[in-house]
Structure formats: C-alpha cells, structure tokens
Amino acid sequence: MINVLFVCLGNICRSPMAEAVFRDLVKKENLSDKIAVDSAATSSWHIGSPPHKGTLGILKKYDISAEGLVGRQLKKEDFDKFDYIVGMDVSNTKNIAEIVGHPEHSKILRLLDLTDHKKDVPDPYYTGDFDETYDLVTAGCKALLGKIRVEHKL
Template sequence: MKPNISVLFVCLGNICRSPMAEAVMRKLVAEQGLEDRITVDSAGTGDWHIGREPHEGTRGVLDAHGISYAGMKARQVIPQDAVDFQYIVCMDRKNLKDAREIMGQTAEDGASGQVFTFMELIPGRGVADVPDPYYEGNFDYVYELVDEGCSALLDQIKADMGWAKVLV
C-alpha cells in the first residue's frame, strides 16, 4: 500500500532538530505499524549542510534512545515540498516564515499541506520555538520536546484520518 500521509520536519540546516524529529517520528510510526501509511522526511531552509549526516549531538541523543538515523542526509526545502507533504512542521517561527517563502505554493498550485510550528503540537510547554542545539548544545532538552511533540503529531494524524483505533 502506498503511504497516503507525508510529514516533513523543517529546521535551519537539517542536521539537528528536524532530523531528530524525523528519526523519532519514524520510530513511532513503525511501532504502531503505520509505515505503509505514513512517510516522514526532513529538510532545512538553509543550504550549508546539504548531503551531511545529522549533527554528532543529534546522533548521540538518538543512539542513547536506540533510534536509527541510518541513511539520513541533509537536504534543503524545495517548492515541490508544499505539494508532496500534508504536514509541514517547522521547528521555529523563523523557519516557518522561510519555508513558506521557499515553497511559495498555494492550493491552486496543488499545495494541500498544513504548515505550522512544532511547538503548536505541545502548547502546554510555554515556549514558541524548539531551541537550536547547534548553538545552545541542549540536545537532551530538544529530544524531550521532539519526543513529546512527535507523539502528539501522530495522535493528530490518526485522529485527522479516522485511524484512532489503528494498532495502538
């Protein structure tokens, strides 16, 4: 069965936050047996790290939690992403703005995705943006936010699709 839901996580360079979210979400999707229904990817609004693997801090946190990031390489957001992804989740407000500018797509162009910030998934945390651990070094805290937010996103997708009773 071809996946019918696609999720794209977006951050600045696509080596810290968004690949962490991609890896965590893939794990959650696999645990619920939804790999044939949901695909997950990540991208950056900047082009500095294209082709690179996730940052060593991200890899370290994912390794500590037994989460695979095999094969993941940084890429940049492209206009077609607005058409190809139903859920475009930006790690902060600046990347939300930049991703919208890069994609520049509208419904008339075939874009159908919801574009929103990651922290909208967990509003009770009281922060607007997922901090960038590239600068702050707080990979464990970012993982905590990502883990909680990805669980909330998967619940939202299941509810949106009427999959509430799918393999829990």
C-alpha cells in the same frame, strides 16, 4: 500515503532528530505503510551532510535509528508532496511559507504548537542541549501523531 516533512535551519540537528523520532513512533504504532517521513533545511549549508554528532548521540542513547538521514534543502515542490510541513521554530515556519510560496497555509505548522509548550524547539547547535531538544521533539512528535490519527482516522 500521508507524507510528513520536518524542517529546521540546517537539517543536521532538530529536523533529522524529529524525522528519526517520528519514524520510530510510526514504526512502533505499525503505521509505516500509511505514513512516510522526511526532513529538510531552509538553508543550503549542510546539503548531503549527516546529522550533527549530538543528534546522532541522542538517537543512539534512545536506540532510535539514524539510517538514511542526510541533509537536504526544502524545495518549492515539497509543498505539493507533503501533507504536513513542520517547522521547529517561528523563523522556520516563516521561511517555509516563503520558500514554498504559501503563506499561512494549514499544512505548515510549528511543532510545539501541538503541545502545551507552545514555543520554539531550541537549536542545540547553539545551545548544546541535545537532551532538552530531544524531550521537546518527542513531545511534539507524539502530539503530531495523535493529530494525524484523528484527522486520518488511523
């Protein structure tokens, strides 16, 4: 099983959105038996909380399931469990490396580095623009799935 973890600051906006979008892509490509998806936060602010209403709204708009999305915090052990640990911004990737104790490891990456955008996914908790975040997350998830398909010959 290939394990993918999406990470943002609070695990209520960007990373659960990415988890749901990626899980939906994986399901549509009939790869659910090969790829598992989760999300986490670098902070402890929203442990046990559901996604932000803006994230839930955008997922509903695109008919993407939000089932099972619950905030949790990144743990050191996640480094061994996951093959890809994907941060939404530079700050996330730095915090991921610090938390798991593996600075600059190839399994830790920033989502939009896989796209032509090469920037951070803006946090809609602060911007209020869940549509922009959804569009960028979707582009990043499609690129990540392409990378995984090539690297694992799927």
